[in-house]
Amino acid sequence: MAEYLFTEEQQDLRRGIRQFCAEHASEQAVRTLMESDTGYDPAVWARLGGELGVLGLAVPESMGGAGGGLVDQAVVAEEFGAALLPGPVFGTVGLAIPALVALGGDEQGGDELLSDLVEGRRTAGFAVPDRGGRFDPALVTVTASGGALTGELAQVVDGSADVLLVAACDGAEIGLYATDAGTRTPLSTLDSTRRQSHVRFDGTPARLLASGAAAADAITSAFHTGAALLAAEQVGGAQRLLDTTVAYAGTRLQFGRPIGSFQAVKHTCADMLVLVEHARSVAYHAAWALQDGSDDPGLAVSVAQAVCSHAYQRVATDTVQMLGGIGFTWEHPAHLYLKRAMTDAALLGSAAAHREHVAALVLDTATSNGVLAVAAG
């Protein structure tokens, strides 16, 4: 499949998910769920996994998935982001499923967990600290001893999910463990549609999935995939805000004319369009690069995250400004997207952290060819 050319099936998939979200993640539904205890509708989640089968689109058929590719999953992530679909998308679809796929389904009991996650029977969070979206073993403070975990993590997105995949050190090496126990304390979050929990283990029983290089590789792979899917989600949210702003600017009248006819408003909308289109280009490039191995995964993902985190935040703050007073109210959905934009920007590395990765990959290795002249007077 050529990059950026979506197949008929992918376009059908997009239409189908958009329709599903319109029915089950309407603004009213999102508002109701974000004030509920669980924060999402388990029945809707089960349908996404079971009936629609869109939680494991990039999982090989041999592991019980749809055998598509990451681009399919990115299309779904984009639509989830546009609707602010509440649920453990980040922990389960973004990180846990990709980690289990990277482990190859060989590990003990991993197969069953993977198929449960893919089919929406169980949910998962990913209790692995990252440094700017990269795996750093030095950050792992949870310890493992005799199959039991001890330690805590201050913030885990989707940390109250059924299962947690946990990085822990047994004194010699880092392992990736799975546990459905531990003390999970829900946190009050900026974005009420994306839940987090404080997690504590006190000799909590856990199953070792992989250790050493295999665990580290799976974690890195999950961080890459999660970042690419997060970028697609950011595109979906930003596009929805641009549509909202343009619709408002075309109908809101002041001084006897639509405010969108004023260049101060129109030019802001044009800048938002540029941000959204750049975000779309880099997000899908990352998805295609990871799917086809057509680019350095670390570079493609860092470009995507640097661009998309900035774009979504900027589009969200501009949306509030373009909407004026109504955009600052609780009643208007703009704030829900602004809070998601700020949260997404902070997850798996800030834009600045990813620019740092780009600098390390591109600038620190650059060599001079001495061709460029500098006038010396």
Added chain:
Amino acid sequence: MDDHGELVDKTARQLVEAHDPRTTPHRELLGAIFDAGLAWVHFPVGLGGLAVSRGLQARADAILQGAGAPNPFALNPIGHGMAAPTVLEHGSPELAAELLRPLASTEHIWCQLFSEPGAGSDLAGLATSAVRDGDEWVVNGQKVWTSLAHRARYALLLARTDPDQPKHKGLTYFVLDMQAPGVETRPLRQMTGQAEFNEVYLSDARIPDRLRLGAVGNGWRVAMTTLMNERSAIGGTSSVRGAGAVADAVELWARRPDLHTPALRDALADLWTRAEAQRLTDERARRAAGSGSPGPEGSIAKLVTAELNQDVYEFCMELLGPEATLYGDYTQRDIQRFEEYRGPVQQRFLRSRANTIEGGTSEVLRNILGERVLGLPGDLRADTGKAWKEIPRG
């Protein structure tokens, strides 16, 4: 389509066999390319084309230029990219037959006489007049920002033929012989010290009516053909990662580790990332165009590239610090636009200031994105419906 592709391939291969591009003089070679129908493959047979899809031009160019033929667009950019499609679409077949071959062979270089001191972004408000006198038109006025004017044999000219009409309706489009009496070209010195463009003064210059393109009063519509071809020509940029202006900043960064700071490193990573996002957006636009559904991506390229160029050279100036305040040479020199531009960093910085003005200001481009892509309402205009002569000017 495949048959046409094979026809193009075969014709191009036969041509490079019959006229070795490495030894045949350029004009002779480019004339032969025109005669073979490979100058613009989508043009009619006999007028430089093979009447096949425009998308197949890339296949012809790959074979021709791969064998060493020059890029005709680089030699005669306005002629090859803008004049040829305008002449074909709006001129008579006889006129097209007369003008296109010497244009394609680069015997005749072309320039464009559109902008005026009083008509920049508001091109349709231009004041240069053309008054009919029998079988001729008498032209008076001043044009500006004309590249290649002193080398051009012909110009695309937009002039006002009816000042009593609203501004868009009183315009007529002509081909002007730049060697005609009353046409005077003067170099226009710019802030770099160089003269890349010209001013052209028209004083009772006469144009035979047979060199009119399109009907009298229909010049704006003809000009749209020219301008749309300008935009599509600009859109076809290179797609190499890290190329373009940002390569200059990375080159300077690599050469001057003594000037590195963490803040500059982050600034350069941001520039590189933005350039990469635009490169990928160009790539996406190309794919969409190839699949027949061009999206908004193409309209974005000019806006972003211009602002990115400026930011890149501002970065270079900041990196250099006091060294940036030196300048090589302000001696006036005439240079050619579209030629490879290889001045020192300080000169590139000054030159980049024009990027957000030339070929559509960034303000106009944001209006285009807002109105034509996003569908926002147009601004209120003070000149709507007024006769051109009643519109305040200055």
